[in-house]
Amino acid sequence: MSHRKIDRRAVLKAGAALAATSLLPDALLAQSSRSPRALPNRGEYLVRGATLLTMDPKAGDFAGGDVHVRNGVIVAVAKAIEAPGAAVIDGRGMICLPGFIDTHWHLWTSLCRSVIRIDDPRRSYFPVTNALGRHFTPEDSYRSVRLGLAEGLSAGATTVHNWAHNIRSPEHADAELRAMRDTGIRGRLAYGTPQGGPDEEPMDLAGLAKTQRDWMPNDGTLTLGICSRNVGDTTNQLRGNISVETARKDWGGARALGLPITMHTSGPSPIKLMEEANLRAPDVQLVHPLLTTAEERRILAARGVSYSTSPTGESRRPASAGVIQLGELLEAGVKCSISIDHTSAYACDYFQCMRILYSLQLHRFGQKMPLTAKRLVRLATLDGAIDLGIADRTGSLTPGKRADLILVRTTDINITPLSDPYEALVTYAQPRNVDTVVVDGRVLVRAGRFTALDHAGILREAAESTAALRARANWT
Numbered sequence: 357m358s359h360r361k362i363d364r365r366a367v368l369k370a371g372a373a374l375a376a377t378s379l380l381p382d383a384l385l386a387q388s389s390r391s392p393r394a395l396p397n398r399g400e401y402l403v404r405g406a407t408l409l410t411m412d413p414k415a416g417d418f419a420g421g422d423v424h425v426r427n428g429v430i431v432a433v434a435k436a437i438e439a440p441g442a443a444v445i446d447g448r449g450m451i452c453l454p455g456f457i458d459t460h461w462h463l464w465t466s467l468c469r470s471v472i473r474i475d476d477p478r479r480s481y482f483p484v485t486n487a488l489g490r491h492f493t494p495e496d497s498y499r500s501v502r503l504g505l506a507e508g509l510s511a512g513a514t515t516v517h518n519w520a521h522n523i524r525s526p527e528h529a530d531a532e533l534r535a536m537r538d539t540g541i542r543g544r545l546a547y548g549t550p551q552g553g554p555d556e557e558p559m560d561l562a563g564l565a566k567t568q569r570d571w572m573p574n575d576g577t578l579t580l581g582i583c584s585r586n587v588g589d590t591t592n593q594l595r596g597n598i599s600v601e602t603a604r605k606d607w608g609g610a611r612a613l614g615l616p617i618t619m620h621t622s623g624p625s626p627i628k629l630m631e632e633a634n635l636r637a638p639d640v641q642l643v644h645p646l647l648t649t650a651e652e653r654r655i656l657a658a659r660g661v662s663y664s665t666s667p668t669g670e671s672r673r674p675a676s677a678g679v680i681q682l683g684e685l686l687e688a689g690v691k692c693s694i695s696i697d698h699t700s701a702y703a704c705d706y707f708q709c710m711r712i713l714y715s716l717q718l719h720r721f722g723q724k725m726p727l728t729a730k731r732l733v734r735l736a737t738l739d740g741a742i743d744l745g746i747a748d749r750t751g752s753l754t755p756g757k758r759a760d761l762i763l764v765r766t767t768d769i770n771i772t773p774l775s776d777p778y779e780a781l782v783t784y785a786q787p788r789n790v791d792t793v794v795v796d797g798r799v800l801v802r803a804g805r806f807t808a809l810d811h812a813g814i815l816r817e818a819a820e821s822t823a824a825l826r827a828r829a830n831w832t
């Protein structure tokens with residue numbers, strides 16, 4: 357890795373030389389010859405002249421800076437870099453930052469979009485996903501996950517934690533992992549049980565082991581874990597609830613394979629119960645931090661358990677379901693991160709997630725517990741990587757890490773003119789401002805368009821699957 361700093365004249369000279377050759381960004385879009393829909397090559401390029409937010413305290417930020425990427429790795433981050441032979445991505449007028457890291461997303465429910473209704477409890481999330489979920493074929497799972505991931509990429513996500521709670525067979529797990537691989541995103545599949553399955557039946561640990569054998573390790577972009585049904589929650593029969601004894605079997609099976617665990621805590625908080633059962637450990641991520649006590653937060657911090665908050669959905673819940681406790685959790689030293697949860701009742705928008713968290717924090721605490729725009733951007737990037745245990749390879753623009761980065765246009769009407777980039781991201785930005793998305797060094801979105809994904813085909817096949825699922829489930 358090199359941090360070569362050179363004077364501005366030399367950079368301009370190098371830029372002129374590059375402009376005179378055919379080494380334009382399109383060269384990065386060349387696909388390997390395996391298939392017409394293969395992902396773009398990783399290649400070598402320089403993001404030049406962007407407002408750089410590295411989220412790396414050592415590297416700092418740059419009002420105008422360069423990022424050098426080669427074969428999927430961030431080689432250097434500096435004010436000006438000489439990289440003869442590298443293609444150039446013009447970052448002027450853009451904010452360059454690490455891609456968003458989504459730490460909990462039920463991608464398989466993407467097909468249920470607008471079948472789920474926000475104004476009719478009989479057609480809300482759980483009734484619909486239970487009714488349609490039983491009819492999902494592996495192909496439906498593939499199309500649903502691919503649709504969600506395509507939207508996620510276009511919204512700036514470079515890593516997702518795919519909370520797959522409708523694994524009806526190992527083939528369904530294969531389908532979800534294929535969709536993740538084919539879209540080029542980084543992520544973890546959290547292998548679950550079939551939606552609507554019997555509560556006290558242990559999960560399919562043999563299927564889990566087979567999936568691990570078949571898929572792990574790979575090129576480093578995909579990892580595996582499990583998603584557990586709720587423990588001790590009797591408030592929602594459709595959600596999936598298990599006893600501590602069944603949790604011991606499921607969690608023990610995952611841990612025997614070295615796999616991490618994630619679980620919702622919707623409803624009464626199970627943290628004391630889990631602590632008494634000695635199930636807490638740093639390999640556990642919890643979701644929806646709404647009803648924790650101060651004692652429980654101390655337990656979480658001591659055990660290294662992380663918490664993912666999904667502001668878009670959580671802020672819609674009634675007050676009786678609790679309030680997003682981000683301020684209390686951060687104060688207690690609990691690892692926190694941001695997630696979209698699902699996109700079957702709203703669209704994928706991490707800028708909006710940050711805005712909601714800011715608004716709620718201010719609403720609850722005023723200036724007693726300030727939450728800065730920079731802290732929010734860190735929650736959506738580096739903190740997600742810490743939550744998922746992959747901060748050694750992503751989450752910041754740090755030389756040596758894999759190149760997962762996005763460029764956000766600041767010349768669009770809703771965000772210009774640019775003064776403070778963090779303020780711009782948290783207060784004004786929208787997914788439509790996401791210009792370029794790079795995952796593991798591959799340019800997957802450029803000028804707001806997919807470089808390899810078959811946009812029209814993804815939409816068509818998703819619509820076909822939804823129509824067929826509705827027919828099979830007799831859902832009118």
Ligand SMILES: [Zn+2]
Nearest residue numbers: 460462643697
């Ligand atoms: Zn969820």
